[in-house]
Amino acid sequence: MSGPERAGASHAGRSRAADLVRQCVVAVSAVVAVVGAFVGSGAAGGTRIQDAAGGALAADATPIAPAGPAFAIWTLIYFGLLVYAVWQFLPAQRAADRQRRLAYPVAASLLLNAAWILSVQAGLLWLSVAVIAVLLAVLCWAYWTCVRHPPHHLADALITDGTIGLYLGWVSIATAANVAAALAASGFDGAGIPAEVWAIVVIAVATIAVAALGVASRGGLAPMLAASWGLAWIAVGRLTGEPHSVPVAIAAIVGIVVIVASTLTARVIAARTRRLGPVRD
Template sequence: MNAATPRRGSDLARQIVVLSAVSFMLIAAVIGAGAFGNSAVQNQQGGALDTDGSYLAPAGPAFSIWSVIYLGLIAYAIWQALPRQRANPRQRALGWLIALTMVLNGSWLVAARLGPLFSTVVVIVLLLAALGWTFRIAVLTRDPRGGVVDAVLIDGVTGLHLGWVTLATVANVAAWLTTIVPPTWADAAGAIGVAVLVVVGVIGLAIAWRSSWRLAPALALAWGLSWLAVERFTGQPLSTAIGVAAIIVAAVILLPPLLVSGLRLLRPAVD
């Protein structure tokens, strides 16, 4: 298929931009992790981005999903740079968009270190919008003949990225609001948190529905929600109501894609 597609001058440029974008993202991630004597991201902004920064912040282990996402993006950047991928129509449709999500990913870390807390909200909302659009294009251009590598490195990685950033956006906005709202709002934090999680559940189901019940976004969202529950049950600030709501919402988001994926796997055997 690729051999019959004429190459364009922009194809090589796209491949180089993707490699440059992943390099920028990784440099920002290493610095954000506290390398070179810098303080880690959770210690920036007066601790507002730490696990105790708001009622909607997940526990520390939740952030290990970044390792999976980063490895997937690195693998994608290397794979898309292969000569046989240069004129691939799907790479043309998605390469620039995935590069944009990488740049915004790294830019969030820059904003967390150098800008005000509100700047992190702006960047992560832009990242969420870019990921939503990218994942939508990935679903629309999906070719079953593309193989496992195509499905994992484009649909899978982008889906995980989208699912996690959906919850991260909620946590980021909550952290910012916590620094500006009156302290008396803490009395209603449980009710507000539960209401927000209900909205997250609706968004998660909408992503699943619009993507023909793809599993990756739901997995990432359920992962983050589960660790949010752990933090509310065992960390600070405590909130049993938010913890219970997070578990219920995680199950509601995850079960439909799991069932659909299971039926898709069984269908060939039945046929």
């Protein structure tokens, strides 16, 4: 074997080893996240997330806390993450450039999710805010990687983009709720501004961010669906539970309309551009 051939074989061997390590890191991170979620749910006999930290994250703790059923979306997200962990382990994905780019951001998000649960269980609400902020940034990175390097077939789109998109959309709303919970638990009184006004402002900021994501991703559906789900349950919580607030519920509903309209409009424009080509003067 000539020198260049030996070098090529050595590089291929290192690549295969690095890819296997990458796949194992994602798989182990997925297991850690799911075990953390199992413990955080109280299924193992521990304190449930909504009861931890003095109930700061309960459905009635703040005006932008989603009603309890909203958190059922985690079942779908965790299922998607486990499927993704298996999917990226398949031989066809081992050397895929897309998976090489996504693996470590996804693994980081899984470990950050477990860290968030631990911080809440420990009653460290401001630490949980820092963790979820980093988690949100990592998920933005991962989802933007999906947008820049689109899938070549439907299975990859559903398993990879769909899961990461749902994860990002939900965490976008959860971050807002987490910040509000930490502020309320710290005794923040609104600086003279009513809690309803603060809630509406926070919902508006989250709405703008998710709507911008929908436009930037040329109509990515998964973040839209998850964020709309979260906002819908904020509206339900404010209309049927405590603290009761019709204005906050209306703000959440308007947020859904803006996010859905922005995302679907971007999707239609992107589809038209692909079909007809860019409009020229």
